[in-house]
Amino acid sequence: MIAFLLRRIATFLATLAIASVVIFAALELLPGDPAQIMLGIDAPPDALEALQKKLGVDRPVVERYFTWIGGLVVGDMGESFTYVMPVSDLIMTRLGVTLPLALLAALISVVIGVPVGLYAAANHKTPRDYGVMIFGQLGIAIPNFWFAILLVLVFSIYLGWFPAGGFPGWDAGFWPAIKALILPAFSLAIVEAAIFARISRSAVLDVLREDFVRTARAKGLSRKSTLVKHVLRNAMIPIITICGLELSSLLVGTIVIEQVFNIPGLGRLVFQSLTQLDLMVVKNLIMLLVALVVFINLVVDLLYAVIDPRLKHQGH
Amino acid sequence: MLQVKNLNVTLAGATRDISIVKDVSFELDAGRSLGVVGESGSGKSMTALALMGLLPGAIRASGSINLAGQELLALSEQEMCSVRGNKVAMIFQEPMTSLNPVQTIGRQVAEPLILHKGMTRAAARQEAIRLLDRVGIPDAARRLDVYPHQLSGGQRQRVMIAIALSCSPKVLVADEPTTALDVTVQRQILDLLRELVSETRMALIIISHDLGVIGEMVDEMLVMYGGNVVERGQADKVFAQPAHPYTSRLLEAIPRFGMSRSERLKTIPGTMPEIGSEMKSCIFAGRCDLVCADCLQAPPPFVSVDDAHVAACIKAGRVMETVQ
């Protein structure tokens, strides 16, 4: 177990290291002078020089890379030149919106998707099962941003139950803030729930074909007890893996959904800094998103080891 | 104690029903053992699963299975659940995959005890130690908390036996319990089963496609071919004087010491008729050396060759003479 843990954490760190090199190289080496890009071609020379100094363009590449990484480790991400504030502060504020949104969406999609998939598997080859499969097909075919627009059309424009966009901030109180996140969360979650349902269904059906299910029935367990006591935990192994992967796609999905709903989270920040060519923000933001995605995968792998004893004893 | 009469297993097809097992009948007393042999696809597993009420998909059983006065085929699914693992238990061919990989073996052995005997977790755990010890798992108390993947194939099959024994069933069905194991382990598991039968007075039904494996350890024998019973009788009699040509061919196919390689590989030429095919003649006619015009007229009835030794062949009992 310890060896497994160490190996996974080492892979995690190596992945982050390589990703940081890729991001750094892409943004700082390929396009030429970053200060020039940020300020535009007709920037005044003294402003250009000042920014060049601040970015440290005159220093060697390797040194700049390690300055960046060294800063990241202690939480210093440099300064945004459009917002004139530390990038880390900027990101923390935005994370306070995006993370709750992603978690809310994850919660909704798991709570809906997994039970629906189990229900379909338990009713395999009945109309209920086919219904769930159609729901699953729709889920992978419908773009979440379109679904978001449809939700706005129905629930804010026609019914007026929820705001069509914007975010009042947590200072405005818990309920108004959550209310602004409900439609965005559902537009992410329903589509994802359909995918979870498909995954859970096929995971359970796969386990139902295993020999030990017959053993459980031969012991005298009813169909239902067999499902609950023997099938579910085994099915959880593939479900957690793929749902974990889907959670990172859900995090990335917030980038799109924040655009639709005009929510000031990380996703909006990506586009704002991209159009303003605020490369300091873009670089750190992409690094952060990549780190989150890789971290989710690490957590999934560790969970996996908790559920599946075969992994725990690897190397015995 | 166990009486099976005209057991039929049928697959309900879209256009017609397909018969998988036809009119199997036998009786078995407490403390006795029955061997069921036949080549692959002859319906042995289907017969066993019918006894357990665990036939897959759209496959149904009809006829009568009477266990100590209780008609199993008349029970509801819920009632059958209280019989399975309690009065009738079963072990399977694949010890590697028949145990739940994410539960400790202690928990898996204790489960039927909690379910059927209403034991507490702690009591069931104590009993599980005793059972594992009985089936020859060394250091049972400590092995309670290991997972199946930490055991060898033979040990896993012992665990399966412990699970099956847990509620002292009246009948134990073992479907090819040693096929997946290597020869020395095979022997040990069969010896264990034999000991358990004489110790607990349960009835044992043991299935194999290999006559040599079970021939010496069972009291009675059922030979199946294409879903039909073709011969039934006391094991030693069937062995000494096979009454059906198919049985004698199975006996010839057993490898023995001192056989040359070509002799050892001798198998029965031809293939078994597909299940569900309507037979207007003897089902073995296509592969039988002794086939004659009469054999093709109608399926042969059971012919008695000795007391309680019958074979479905018009030349039953004359097989040995004719072959030699």
Add this chain to the structure above:
Amino acid sequence: MSTFLKNARMHRSLMIGGVLTLLLLSVAVLSLFWTPWSPTAIDIANKLKGPSAKHWLGTDHLGRDVLSMLMSGSQISIIVGFLAVSVGLLVGVALGALASTYRGWVEELIMRMSDFSIAFPIIITAVLLTAILGPGTVNSILAIGIFNIPIFARITRGAANAAWAREYVMAAQTCGKGRLRITIEHVLPNISGALIVQATILFAVAILAEAALSFLGLGTQPPEPSWGKMLNNAQTFVGLAPHLAIFPGLAIALSVMGLNLIGDGLRDVLDPKLARAR
């Protein structure tokens, strides 16, 4: 072959998927020669009109004909999908085949590289590319193509390793043929079924991703009509003209569903083992 056709006819999802995809392709081809109106012709006087006899699916905020834009937009979806899948297929299959041909450290390196790719989802890659190249259709193709590479590499390696263990490949080996030659002559033709299935499904993913990227303004740029861009514009006017949001979304969903159904169906028909594994 005839049993393939028979199976295909009997397979409902293959049927529905085939019809939807054929529809998509014919609309794209038709739009090369004919659309009811010019997809770029602006007519402010007739803006935001609902469906009518003149404009079957209505007009947008600049008075452009929605049906014509949808028809032309299908071209971009197909081009991006095709090129992105081709990039992934060519590079990914080559890498996967190399891994399975030479095993050892080559395989290890290629597989670790494809594990690493998890860190870069399509949108993040597209953002990075946009920062470097500026927005455009090429970004979409590259971002989606790069995303496809490790998927094809993994599938190819898995299926090829399995094929290497089969008798006819071993037989070819004993004839003294080189490993690379065996891969090309025996292994790759044998795993083409699995690759076709995967390519179909990734084509669907590409259409969805292209729409998302041009919705975000990272992909195809105006005046080139694209479904994602249309939805972006529609969003502003959704209260006034809901048809602007409904039709492009339907076009995306139906195209994606068509390809997915074909993928599922092909999996059943070509490779029943694979169908069970997934």
